[in-house]
Amino acid sequence: MTDRAVARGAGLRTVVAIFLGVSVLVFGGVWLGDATDRASVVNKAPKTAAAQKSGAGQESQVVLEGSNARELPGVRDCGMGEPVREPTIITLDCNTSGRVASGIRWEAYTSDGADGNGVVQVSSGVAGAAAGKSFPARLRLFQPREVDGAVAFTALEVRYVGATPAGESREVLPIA
Structure with missing residues (x-):
């Protein structure tokens, strides 16, 4: 007769290895399953000045009052890039992207100033991620x-209609 070790149950190392393997698979599956949610958040996020420029085919709702379109100032998103005329989105808090004016419709857009309506979106997450x-x-x-060889508006006044994010009904922000 040969001396063989009697078959034992699974050792502690084997149990831990199986547990870790299953955990990795489960958490990996959850992470991959949430990938579509992350992608949809990115698609819904406010666009930068460059993305607004690419939407040049949109119909303008601005009344130009006696000035050439080349002379009209634009808005530099967070003070960077080329000025965008008639922006539909302006980042108000460049440090965190936590406040963004979006859905802007300009009623008047001249070389001296512009007036319009929009919605200020205030998010609670990092980089504006949380609703x-x-x-x-x-x-x-x-x-x-x-500014840097191009004409741009350097100030933005926001007057809230109804409820306000911080109790102030009016604020003036530098945007250059």
């Missing part, structure tokens, strides 16, 4: 200046 609240607002661009 937040929306506040209707009147927007006014003013103080056109030459």
